[in-house]
Amino acid sequence: MCDQEVMKRFIQEASRMEKEIEELCRASCNLPQPVTVLDTRVNFPEWRSMDRSRQASEVWRGQSLLSAAVSQVRSQRPAVEPFLGLLQIIESSLRSIRDILRGHRAQAAPQTLSSGGTLNVETVKKLFSVYTNFLxxxxxxxISGSCQGNRR
Structure with missing residues (x-):
């Protein structure tokens, strides 16, 4: 669960997909309906001051919102046909992230504890960008904080 190579592979795959999306979006990648995702900006001093359960809540919330957004986007056919394969990869990765969080005993806390805002995403390109930034x-x-805590 603490192998940094696993996260590197997820991030590299996300970066590769982002580049592929740029190619696919040359015509248009606007979504018929916007979707809501977690704002992925990180305030590092605030993040470091959060206890682990609050950090876990932020990650769970992001994972949950992204999963719902990807599912919603996949249902917006035929407009998103060219992106379906890449969206399936994101769904699979988000399931793996969920399993990794469970492996780190991260509890899904009530949404009210989360401080992060949300964004309305109107293009496939922005959805992939949010996904990559979330990872x-x-x-x-x-995950790296959990792994460092396990080494102590």
Whole structure:
């Protein structure tokens, strides 16, 4: 659960998909309906001052919102047909993230504890960008913090 290579692979795959989306979006990648996701910006001093359960709540909330958003986007056919394969990869990765969180005994806390705001995403390109930033930010910070705590 603490193998940094696992997170690196998720992040590399997300970056690769982001580039692929740019190619696919040359025509248009607007969504017929916007979707809501977690704002992935990280206030590092605030993050470091949060207890682990609150950090876990942030990651769970992000994972939950992204999963719901991807599912909603997948249902917006035929507009998103070119992106379906990549959206399936995100869904699979988000399930793996959920399993990793459970492996770190991260509890899904009530949503009211989460301080992060949300964004309305109107393009497939922005959805993939949010996904990549979520992995690079809150997920990686939480998992690496858990792994450091396990070494103490």
């Amino acid at each position: 690079r930010g809150k997920v990686d910070l939480y």
